[in-house]
């Protein structure tokens with residue numbers, strides 16, 4: 001399992017070893033000690049799975065507001081995605097910048113995206129299944145989003161934006177500039 005820090009070094013591309021034989025292939029997709037050694041002590045509390053029927057489906061850019069911010073270990077187990085992580089940590093030198101990689105069922109690559117990032121992907125194949133481990137439980141009241149094609153983010157999505165298949169919720173997400181006030185930690189009580 002190879003860990004590769006990306007241009008925003010808190011985000012890691014993880015390349016599990018694929019062992020092929022006449023039956024198909026085998027790969028270990030997670031091993032806690034190896035992960036802790038590179039990323040640090042992380043505890044996953046929830047696994048998610050999504051199926052997107054068509055190529056050009058967009059999910060994101062999503063994050064949960066503190067104190068329910070989530071770290072995500074994302075992999076594509078069928079089909080292919082262009083996976084994107086946007087740094088939304090207000091004090092980060094790379095605030096508003098993003099990293100992206102193509103994750104496919106074939107390459108088995110994963111992205112580790114720590115809390116403090118918005119996450120989204122577009123599908124590059126039909127019937128694409130994405131699974132991801134989360135460091136915090138889902139909380140609808142803390143669920144937030146940024147407009148996937150916010151021009152300020154400069155994400156070069158490899159799909160036709162006019163033909164993107166997107167939820168009603170994601171079609172009306174605020175731009176980063178408008179959403180920034182939701183990123184600041186909630187004021188401590190009384191201060």
Ligand SMILES: Cc1cn([C@H]2C[C@H](O)[C@@H](COP(=O)(O)OP(=O)(O)O[C@H]3O[C@H](C)C(=O)[C@H](O)[C@H]3O)O2)c(=O)[nH]c1=O
Nearest residue numbers: 048050059060062063072119120121137138139167169
């Ligand atoms: C995320 C989530 C959603 N839900 C419910 C809420 C809705 O009734 C339904 C679909 O939710 P949503 O439209 O937010 O699903 P996606 O658009 O795939 O969002 C996800 O995809 C992007 C790429 C992410 O990174 C997020 O983790 C996650 O927001 O599942 C749950 O019950 N539990 C959950 O953890």
